[in-house]
Amino acid sequence: MSEAPRLIVLYGSQTYTAQEVAERIWRKTKVLGFRGPVQAMDEYPITSLIKEEFAIFVCATTGQGDEPDNMKKFWKFLLRKNLPPTSLLKLKYGVIGLGDSSYLKFNFAGKKLHRRLLQLGATPLLDIGLCDYQHDLGHDAVLAPWLKEYLSILKAYYPKIEPDNIQTTFIPRWKVSLEKCEDKTTTTKDGLTEDIYFAKGIRDSFVDATQFQVVKNYRTTHVTHFQDVRMITLKTTGKTVVKYKPGDVFNIRPRNSKEDVEDLFSIFKEHNIDILPHYNLIVEEYHDGKFSFTMLRRQARLRREYLYRKSVEDKQKNIQAKKDQLKRCLEENIPIHGDLRKEALALQKRIDYEDKGPERAAVIGSFSGGANTQSSQDDEYRYAGVEDPKIMITTSREPSARLKMFVKELRLIFPNSQRMNRGGYEMSQLIHACRANEVTDFIVVHEHRGVPDSLVICHLPYGPTASFTLSGVVMRHDIPDIGPMSEQFPHLIFHNFKTDLGLRTMSILKYLFPVPKPDSKRVITFANNDDYICFRQHTYKK
Ligand SMILES: Cc1cc2nc3c(=O)[nH]c(=O)nc-3n(C[C@H](O)[C@H](O)[C@H](O)COP(=O)(O)O)c2cc1C
Structure with a gap:
């Protein structure tokens, strides 16, 4: 291999599962030495597809057999009638579908994509993999062997790759460890241990949690219907009154029953696994590719906010400069500059009630004497009091x-x-x-x-x-x-x-x-x- 071979991983994902699977596959291909992006199908410049040699498509199904939103444009393009049946002759591909067999149109989007690629002349390296969320092992039951086979077929094209011996250098995103602390469990009057979600120190500060009792819980769909839709009636405990208005979102955080928790810990005990209910589970997030992605998004948002504040500030500075000029003209009885004349009356009105006078000038160290000219660059604490510190x-x-x-x-x-x-x-x-x-x-x-x-x-x-x-x-x-x-x-x-x-x-x-x-x-x-x-x-x- 003179240059690293290229393999693209494209996904169609509505709720990120397929995206996560695609990223996982892509990491493996990177370790094997392949180049190429991992992208949502709609982000990929589709006209380049005719030049690609190897591709993996990870395709979820949503709605009633529909394709996810981030592959709709891509799919529409592929369906064009004027595309010749030899368009994708160069492409060798694999489609892995993510679906749920409790839906009538199981893995429809993946199946349609697989068929259309075939019609356009592409060569499947292996048959479509149909992952089923209902499987005991989830999607991985089909995904793992499918990917193994795909990579071993790739080896025929690139004999130097070692798919059976992948030494991954990627750091996992989460590290979970156990802190074997002393037992200081406090028990509430209903016999439950302290609430794990809202315990001291880890409560989401914006969540105003209320405890409910389930009063009714019955199925509203017929037992023969494939979906189990429920009517659940909740009652507040004690004298709590829940206030709400249209548009509020109700966020439920269920907890495990005491019996289930006890069962789990008795299993640990039986198998001599040293995990006791009062130990702390410490979940740490590593700095990896995912992190920087979040960071980039956050920084982009901060930059937008900064630019917005800056533009508002510049506008205000401009107005202030005009007001100062007008004030000077009036005080010194000199003619008002031609550019200002049109706005003079409106500005004069604002001067009276907007400017806070010399105290403000002293605070911001300017001569303008006006309000709102403080630089936002010095205001690192502008969200203080609005958002709690973390x-x-x-x-x-x-x-x-x-x-x-x-x-x-x-x-x-x-x-x-x-x-x-x-x-x-x-x-x-x-x-x-x-x-x-x-x-x-x-x-x-x-x-x-x-x-x-x-x-x-x-x-x-x-x-x-x-x-x-x-x-x-x-x-x-x-x-x-x-x-x-x-x-x-x-x-x-x-x-x-x-x-x-x-x-x-x-x-x-x-x-x-x-x-x-x-x-x-x-x-x-x-x-x-x-x-x-x-x-x-x-x-x-x-
Ligand atoms: C609203 C909804 C509709 C779905 N419709 C189908 C479907 O018609 N056929 C199917 O095989 N799976 C269906 N599924 C299951 C999803 O394809 C499956 O959960 C998949 O892992 C979702 O991947 P994503 O998170 O990348 O969107 C549906 C899931 C949801 C939430």
Whole structure:
């Protein structure tokens, strides 16, 4: 092989399953040394198909035997009557269909695609693979042997490839590990363990969850109908009243029954698998291709938002400049410039009630005296108070047991924070991962001989970053009989943060905390004394 051979992987997917399968296949082809993209069929420039030699099509079926939205254009093109039956003579292909045999038109889209490619002169390397969601092993039951066969046929064309010996260098996206922590399970009065979805610290802050009881649950379709559609009536527990209005979305998070959970753990026990109900499952996401994809999308959105704000700001600056010019003309009794004359009256009206006067000018350091001219570039905290912060805390490499303990305690200080094992990751990888996961602040603690000695707070996506030296750290762990700690969102007291630098430091610290409820009894104080910031937290009783 002089140049790496080309093989394209195209998918038609409505709800991402086929896309995920296509990406998986594509990764394998990359490891084998093939070039070529993985794309939705509609994204692929279809006129290039006549030049392609090898292709894999991953095709889901949706609706009642319909093709997914992201292959509709592609499909319409293939159906053109004027395409000669020799159009795709060069192409050797395989179609893997993703469907569900409980639907009448099982894998229709894949079957139609396979047939049409044949009609246009393409050569199938093997018969279509018909994956069935109803199979006990899901789609993989058909997919795995199908792909194996496809790759072994490819070997006839490219003898150097080793499909049976794929050494994948791709890092899996998720790493799941077990934290064998002590049993501190709290049990609610109905005998269930603490709610796993809304437990302290991991509750989605935007979810206002309510517990329901299922009162009725019956089938509305006839037993002979292939779909089991149900009418479910729910009742709130206690005195909870659920308010809703048209258009609201009802999101159900079911939980496993106590019996099922007990069954599962008794199976673990029987097989000597050391997994107990109170252990924590830690799911970590790696930085991989998927991450950067999310990141790119997020960054594109941020860029659009930035450009929009910038354009609004420029417009306002323009208006302000005109208002200033008009003001000067009126005050100094000089003729109004020709360009301004038309707008003069309208501008004059705005001047009276829009400008906030000299205080504003002093704040933004300009002479215009006008409102709204502050630069959005300095406004990294524009979403503060609207969106809760999401904080990730980690340590320097190879942390001591004491530093790990300190991070655990920091996690209790900052609501909505998570800790992350530092492992061998580079700082840039961690920052990428945090950005991709919409983390708002990334905190790294360092130590000197087991004593925490500095704390770096980096606001994401673009800063600011501040480094604080730590001294005289006393951990909760060091204080005997300290009792449980309040995890309410705290009220904050900032003392003596008056200079520009002080105000900036205050923003960095302030926006690490979500807005507290008015009746929160937890208070955190940052008191600045000669550039030493003393930290204290307390709760109070009325
Ligand atoms: C609304 C809907 C309609 C479907 N219609 C069919 C169908 O007509 N024939 C079929 O074989 N599978 C059908 N399926 C099953 C899907 O093809 C199957 O779940 C597939 O894995 C979806 O892939 P995707 O997530 O890439 O869209 C349907 C699934 C849904 C959700």
